[in-house]
Amino acid sequence: MDPAPARYIEPFAGGAAIALGLLHSDAVPEAVIGDADPAVAAFWRAALEHPEELADAVCSCDVTLDTWHEQFHLLETADPADVVALGFAAFFLNRTNRSGILRARPIGGLNQDGPYPLDCRFNRADLIRRLELVAQLSKRITLHAGDAIDLLEQRCASDSHEAFVYADPPYLTKSTDLYLDAMSYSKHQLLAEKLNSGYQRWIVSYDCDPRVADDLYCNNNILQFGLRHSAARPHRGHELMAMSTAITMKDETRLLHRAIWHRRVTPLPTAMA
Template sequence: MSKSGTDMRHHKKPIISPLRYPGGKASLYTRLRAIVRANDLTSGTYIEPYAGGAGAALGLLVTGQVRRIVINDLDPAIYAFWKAVVSEPLAISRRIEKVELSVKEWARQKDVYLNAPRDDYLNLGFATFFLNRTNRSGVLNGGPIGGMDQTGKYKIDARFNRDALAERLRLIALHAKRISVTNLDGMTVIKRYSKRDNTFIYADPPYFEKAGSLYLNSFDQSHHSSLAACLNSVSDAKWLLTYDNVSRVADLYADRRREIFSLNYSAHRVTKANEVMVFSDSLTVV
């Protein structure tokens, strides 16, 4: 199995998500798995209201740590991708195997990404995926790896390993019946699932300072406050939140347990970032 492929050796951090996500949380897999087990949630539903690449969710699902996952994202392009993966994985796989990797095709996919009807989820979803794999740092509104003239050190196909990506698609397709994909505001999802038993919500909303242009940022200061009001009001549910470690988080979640942690973050360069986890009161933290 190729190194960049679906690497599950030692069952440590399975790389299943086909999307590259700046700040992606697939690396939290081991911690989340421990928390799921400690809270007796292995037969339950794991929910990501701000899913993005959904790296941790997919890792937990395919290794059998949770029974079902919910992938929610408000960005219609990200939603279209996940919807296409779950409902038409073969069509996406076929396109992955055949699509031309050139600047001309990049321009065509960019046009689809910008102009396709939002409910044309196969075309919009594939265009989103194509740009995510061929743009610098996976940033959807960025330029292609290697530049428009392809004179850079790395070329447009540098992150498009067809075999490894098609394999990830096959693996997800096997578990598709246990994946729900929605396109709602994250708070709607939190309210919906926090009332149900046997659920675990992992919220990774757009950050205070890092969010910038990396992905859809529907959040302003008032959204951060509303999210805090929403989560604090259901602290008897089982949830975990991650944010950038800014003082607002300590203010908004003053009554909750918090823990600072580091994540390797590589949008433009590799740096150590300080992030913070916030835990609901009823969650057993390990």
């Protein structure tokens, strides 16, 4: 992408795999990530500002159903200001729940009679390594804990021409199965308006809903691609990618593929919710 973006903005960060991949490969000098879920935002605040405390919690916890129940309770009751406690709850549940969905049920079920045990995705050494990589990138990451539209509005004046935005909003269909708060259609329209009017270079990904091409991004280039899903049941589906007219398919391929190759950096799956 020419010129290279001065910063990368990901308003629906979740696991922030693309942001971390681009930073790790030095494709962008800095990133702004945001998430409206207080628990996800608390995880990122803890990972960026209190990495040693978060790593200690990962090292010392027992990966048992008792711990799962405790962290599931904390997810809804912890003080949002206690970012280490709430952030660890989000992290623990992400690694021990089905498909990494925070408010889902544990891997193996509540009776642990499933084919996989609760701790099958809780590799402490690997998780600590990933958290250390995030800490190393922390000075290049700015966190926005709140609404995605608010983030885009706040950054618009300074970043409209220099930044590259990648938005991965909740699906138009079945989003309540994956996200804490499903976006209303009017908010999806507001997102499209904000991207088209406020930023020169952006990409947004969606499920294959006809409203993407017929209404939301009817004046933009749209690419359909295959993607393997793991939430609910593993399957290969299709998604859409709309992009600003300032971005070519070559730009999109080079930048995003470079990030995808480095997704191992993120401590969380990209579908964190």
